[in-house]
Amino acid sequence: MVRTAFASIMLLLGLAMPSPVLGDCTCAVTRMKGGWCTECKVGHLASVRVESESLFEILDAHGHHINPATIRCTSCAIAIKSEGFCERCGMGYVDGLAYVSMLTYQIAKGTPLDPTTIACRKCVTHASGFGWCDTCKVGMIGNVAIRDKRDYEHASKAFEKLLIANETAKKCETCALAIVTDSTCPKCKITYKDGKKRPTADP
Numbered sequence: 001m002v003r004t005a006f007a008s009i010m011l012l013l014g015l016a017m018p019s020p021v022l023g024d025c026t027c028a029v030t031r032m033k034g035g036w037c038t039e040c041k042v043g044h045l046a047s048v049r050v051e052s053e054s055l056f057e058i059l060d061a062h063g064h065h066i067n068p069a070t071i072r073c074t075s076c077a078i079a080i081k082s083e084g085f086c087e088r089c090g091m092g093y094v095d096g097l098a099y100v101s102m103l104t105y106q107i108a109k110g111t112p113l114d115p116t117t118i119a120c121r122k123c124v125t126h127a128s129g130f131g132w133c134d135t136c137k138v139g140m141i142g143n144v145a146i147r148d149k150r151d152y153e154h155a156s157k158a159f160e161k162l163l164i165a166n167e168t169a170k171k172c173e174t175c176a177l178a179i180v181t182d183s184t185c186p187k188c189k190i191t192y193k194d195g196k197k198r199p200t201a202d203p
């Protein structure tokens with residue numbers, strides 16, 4: 001009884017139960033809101049199916065509790081109050097939680113939609129990829145709706161990078177990580193910047 005009550009509280013809070021206890025597939029929820037399904041070993045983020053667990057982990061698609069009193073960066077202090085993004089630290093703030101990338105910050109700020117409930121055909125198409133609809137004045141990155149065009153532009157750029165990384169993960173997982181972090185794959189010695197291979201100076 002206690003266990004059941006606890007489980008329903010956890011569900012209400014939107015927290016995943018450890019899989020060995022419940023062992024249930026959470027895809028129905030994570031497909032909509034983002035998250036990792038321990039049962040299927042697959043992550044969902046803005047309608048993107050991420051099969052690489054390390055790629056999903058590095059995306060760090062959840063908010064982190066912060067203590068505003070410990071924030072030393074002045075631009076972060078402003079961002080916390082305005083639900084903004086600090087370019088210097090690469091941190092965004094939504095509902096008092098910190099997000100460690102532009103993509104996860106924009107997804108947190110956006111509204112997840114069930115694509116079957118979207119009336120506009122153009123927006124439905126965008127929901128299976130990404131795009132801005134001038135009729136609805138809304139941008140979609142997967143199933144996440146973003147109402148501000150500048151926010152959408154930032155989000156779609158980061159989202160494209162995720163799509164490239166996710167595709168690359170099938171060939172080389174560490175390349176995928178290097179793509180999202182703008183760094184070098186230690187195995188392939190390829191350096192990435194903005195989702196593209198960057199010529200290296202080494203011989």
Ligand SMILES: [Zn+2]
Binds near residue numbers: 024026027037039040
């Ligand atoms: Zn599942």
Ligand SMILES: [Zn+2]
Binds near residue numbers: 087
């Ligand atoms: Zn900062």
Ligand SMILES: [Zn+2]
Binds near residue numbers: 120121122134135137
């Ligand atoms: Zn539309």
Ligand SMILES: [Zn+2]
Binds near residue numbers: 172175186187188
């Ligand atoms: Zn590689």
